Amino acid sequence: xxxxxxxxxxxxxxxxxxxLPAAVRRALGLREGDRLVLRLREDGVIELVGAREVVRESxxxxxxxxxxxxxxxxxxxxxxxRRREALQE
Numbered sequence: 001x002x003x004x005x006x007x008x009x010x011x012x013x014x015x016x017x018x019x020l021p022a023a024v025r026r027a028l029g030l031r032e033g034d035r036l037v038l039r040l041r042e043d044g045v046i047e048l049v050g051a052r053e054v055v056r057e058s059x060x061x062x063x064x065x066x067x068x069x070x071x072x073x074x075x076x077x078x079x080x081x082r083r084r085e086a087l088q089e
Contacts, residue, residue: 009020020030028050030036035051 006024006027008024010018010021012018025031030050037049037051037054039047039049042046
């Protein structure tokens with residue numbers, strides 16, 4: 001886990017809303033409408049991660065699980081598998 005480079009105290013607002021300080025939004029390149037993923041870890045730590053980062057993590061995981069794809073789109077590989085299965089039926 002990385003070190004803390006920015007730390008702010010924020011307060012839970014009406015209806016459970018949080019406001020991210022401008023410095024945090026700038027540091028992460030966040031803009032209005034950007035999606036974030038909230039993760040609650042077993043140790044009680046809350047992580048707020050940009051959706052783009054989650055996609056990058058997922059691509060890295062899939063790349064490690066399926067190294068034989070060599071950059072092919074996973075959806076394309078799935079379609080090819082389904083076509084092969086249909087021909088065998």
